[in-house]
Amino acid sequence: MIVSGPIALIDANCMYCSCERVFRPSLEGRPLVSLSNNDGCVISRTAEAKALGIKMGQPWFQIRHLEESAGLVALSANFELYGDMSARMMSVIAQFSPEQYIYSIDECFLGLSGFKRDLTAYGQEIRSRVLQHVGLPTCVGIADTLTRAKLANAVAKARPHWNGVCDLTVMPRGALATLMREIEVGDVWGVGRRLAPQLKAIGIETALDLARADPVVLGRQFSVVLSRTIQELRGIPCIELEADTRRRKQIVTSRSFGQPVTSLEEMRESIVEFTTRSAAKLRAQASRAGAIQVFIRTSPFRAKDRPYSAATVVQLVTPSADTKTLAAAALRGLRGIFRPDYRYAKAGVMLLDLRPEHVEQLELFGPSSALGGNEDKGERLMKAMDDLNLRFGRGAVKLAGAGTKQAWSMKQERLTQPYTTRWESIPIVRA
DNA sequence: TCTGGGGTCCTAGGACCC
DNA sequence: TCTGGGGTCCTAGGACCC
Numbered sequence: 085m086i087v088s089g090p091i092a093l094i095d096a097n098c099m100y101c102s103c104e105r106v107f108r109p110s111l112e113g114r115p116l117v118s119l120s121n122n123d124g125c126v127i128s129r130t131a132e133a134k135a136l137g138i139k140m141g142q143p144w145f146q147i148r149h150l151e152e153s154a155g156l157v158a159l160s161a162n163f164e165l166y167g168d169m170s171a172r173m174m175s176v177i178a179q180f181s182p183e184q185y186i187y188s189i190d191e192c193f194l195g196l197s198g199f200k201r202d203l204t205a206y207g208q209e210i211r212s213r214v215l216q217h218v219g220l221p222t223c224v225g226i227a228d229t230l231t232r233a234k235l236a237n238a239v240a241k242a243r244p245h246w247n248g249v250c251d252l253t254v255m256p257r258g259a260l261a262t263l264m265r266e267i268e269v270g271d272v273w274g275v276g277r278r279l280a281p282q283l284k285a286i287g288i289e290t291a292l293d294l295a296r297a298d299p300v301v302l303g304r305q306f307s308v309v310l311s312r313t314i315q316e317l318r319g320i321p322c323i324e325l326e327a328d329t330r331r332r333k334q335i336v337t338s339r340s341f342g343q344p345v346t347s348l349e350e351m352r353e354s355i356v357e358f359t360t361r362s363a364a365k366l367r368a369q370a371s372r373a374g375a376i377q378v379f380i381r382t383s384p385f386r387a388k389d390r391p392y393s394a395a396t397v398v399q400l401v402t403p404s405a406d407t408k409t410l411a412a413a414a415l416r417g418l419r420g421i422f423r424p425d426y427r428y429a430k431a432g433v434m435l436l437d438l439r440p441e442h443v444e445q446l447e448l449f450g451p452s453s454a455l456g457g458n459e460d461k462g463e464r465l466m467k468a469m470d471d472l473n474l475r476f477g478r479g480a481v482k483l484a485g486a487g488t489k490q491a492w493s494m495k496q497e498r499l500t501q502p503y504t505t506r507w508e509s510i511p512i513v514r515a
Numbered sequence: 516t517c518t519g520g521g522g523t524c525c526t527a528g529g530a531c532c533c
Numbered sequence: 534t535c536t537g538g539g540g541t542c543c544t545a546g547g548a549c550c551c
Binding site: 127187188189190191273274275276277278279307309397 | 547
């Protein structure tokens, strides 16, 4: 979708931290970070935290001292809250265009072709309505290609005098060139930390340098992805967004453990748990998996531990969305790769070869649902499990194999309430 | 002591086919 | 000294994104 005409990219400012501030206004103006699972590292930071020199992805233990010395506040990531706030934000933004593409939890593209109006003013309207209805601050970038819209958004965010909206479609060529000369090549969407130094080595330092480079030559030297980025920077659209984003091509559930796992018993529990979660996501998108991958590994950061990392893919005879079937396959895979006497730091499962549930390839040998197998009963059981877990919270009903103690589960010592999704957590304001 | 999780796309190379 | 050529499919790994 979104093939031509102006595109807006709307993106929440430090989304996770802003969500927390909505429900704890006292955090306004203070340095605040949101921590990844296991309270491992920083995944969102406010301007005040950034000013303290805190980097994206920085390990928490390295900056912990700033709590005392600089009044830093750190909270465990509360994805239940952020997901719900995201849905609210997206539905407000959807009121502004029939063409919306949700790109991630905190940003979406809007198609604005045919809009005969001042787009900068329109961007301001979007910002103020999202702020009023959801409480989240946003920035808006407008341009003729996705890559330029990303660039415009970054400018709107970084430079206060734009007041949160930057529209490149009305910018004179000379001014645009000047702007692009001020942006490092590594900050261009699609140029990551591997590519950036290589480009700089051949004299391409800024977004403008990249826009003026030869897409054919660089395409050959690096990749077609980069040549598309160049075209997009020049204002020629060539990156397509898929209309159907809801149906994933693979589903992963993995976690770092709160404490090292050494026993097969505990590892089996975690694998059943991860499979359970993946299978629920699979059913929610009405798909089945043709294969499941299991992976386990020790910590890459602990020099004292002997390193070990392994993965294996187990093919299913018939594609399935049944938690029991998938868990059995995952445990078979685990048996093949598990080695005793290692301190495992992380494990996960990945559902692969996904296909819509109504497309069924019958098994050549053996029973199948169409031939009077057990599938129907299993499907009803899964549906009942999903319904119960939706109503009473995830984990209300699960396989016994997932264990009840879950000593390996992650640390979340600074978790806030899911203010918008649980009755008992809804904030009550006393006058 | 303590370093996240979930995705997509592209490419190179091997297996296999005629 | 001699060793085909062209195609497809699959997988692992790399790069990128948020």
